[in-house]
Amino acid sequence: MTPPILARVEAHVFRTPIKEPVRTSFGTMTERAAVFVRAEDSDGARGWGEVWCNFPNAGAEYRARLLADIVAPLALGKPLDDPVALWAEIDRALHVLRIQSGDAGGFSAAAASLDLAIHDLRARKRGLPLWRALGGRDDGPVPVYASGINPGPAAADTVTRTRAAGYRAFKLKIGFGEETDLGSLRPVAASLGDGERLMVDANQAWDFATACRMLPRLAEFNLGWIEEPLTADRPTAEWTQVAAVAPAPLAVGENLRGAGQFQTAIESGLFGIVQPDVAKWGGQSGCLPVARAALAAGRTWCPHYLGGAIGLLHSLHLLAAVRGPGMLEVDANANPLREGLLGDLLTIRDGFVSLPGGQGLGLEPDLKPLANLRSLHIERHG
Known part of the structure; x- marks a missing residue:
């Protein structure tokens, strides 16, 4: 029998204003955007992924077009029996375009989204939840933390609110002075x-001198980790000195791309927390081996994520597949492109969330209620 092939790829772009802007040291988000991706094979089976596009979210439509016009044609008509090999093939094909365009991030995120959708599709066809299809064995609940907490007096209020919602761990944005x-x-x-x-999370806010001055000031807080005190591309010599004065483990990963960069970070011993983002680079195919390598080296693996519903679910399933001491990052800020699809699917209880039942992600997204927020819909067929 001829194996099923990738027959159709769709990109749905949504954007919505928000009442309370989301502040980071590098900029402020006054609206939320999401690119949801659906893949369909020649048997009619479907799976869902998401493109990272939270900042600047003006790039959401552009990244959807990268997926539709460049990434999808590399996969349409190809068999889906080996998603990892297909992702590697696409990644190799995009290498020259990343260099030519200077846009490594856009191409990486578009390719990651398709990989996510294909893994979801494959898990559904196998009749398995995605975490089990990825090799997980334990269906117990997963620890979570509330993330993206804005600075200023409202931070304490946000922690109080998320604590009441069941969270027992919290990450504040710093880097504002x-x-x-x-x-x-x-x-x-x-x-x-x-x-x-x-x-x-300093979000790469500090130069070397500022980081060396600020990090000791954080010793009074008994922090679980300090995320990205320097820009991700700073030389190892700077990271080594920053790690020496840091009063808590350093966390990096959301702005690393490629297995080589992650392996270098893991082997350096400078970073206690490794944080790849499945919708930003690698999808499940790239991030699963990074997670396993981090755990094997004695590091904590925590998936980075701050976007819509589908990418959050993929992060949950990957964390459930590899386990370890990591926690699921859940945005504490309102996002209709997350809550509007999830509903009450993910309920936090005493710092943990139960895995959704069913096949694949455990969610068949209903985009109809979001129709008035859609800014673009593109389809490509094999």
Whole structure:
């Protein structure tokens, strides 16, 4: 029998304003965008992925077109029996285009989204939840943390709200100046109960001198980790000195691309937390071996994620497949492109979330309620 082939790829772009902007050290989001991707094979089986596009979200439509016009044609008509080999083939084909265009991120995210959709499709056809199709054995709940918490006086209120919603770990945005950073952290740290954890994310805000000055100031907070105190491309010598003065493990990964970069980071011993983003680079095919390598080296693997519903579910399934001490990152900010699809599928209880039942992701997204938020829909056929 002829194996099924990839027959259709769709990209759906949505964007919506939000009442409370999401602030980071590199910029502010005043709306949320998402690119949801659906893959269909010649048997009619379907799977879903998502393109990373949260900043600048003006690039959402562009990345959807990269997927439709360049990435999808590399896969349409190809068999789907080996998603990892197909992703590797696409990744090799895109190498020259990343260099030629100077847009490694856009091509990587578009390719990742298709890989996610294909893995979901394959798991559904096998009648398995995605975490089990990826090799997981334990269906127990997964630990979570509330992320993306804005700086300033409202930080403590957000922690109170998310704590009431079931979270027991929280990550604050820093990198807004010493007064703002310490002023945000002190009331939150003082409010922590037994077993609760606090982390921070500088989002690459500091140069070397500022990082060396600021990191010791964070010692009073007993942090679980400090994320991206330098830009991801700084030389190893700087990271080595920053790690030496850091009062908590360093976390990196969302802005690394390629197995080589991740292996270098893992082998350096400088980073206790490794954070690939399945919708930003690699999909399941690229990120699964990174996760296993991190755990084998004694590091903590935590998937990075701050987008819509589908990418969040993929992150959950990958974390469930590899387990370890990592936690699922869940955006504490309102996002109709997350809640509008998930509904009550993911309920947090005492710091954990149960895995969704069913096949694949455990969600068949209903995009109809979001129709008035859609800005672009593209289809490509084999």
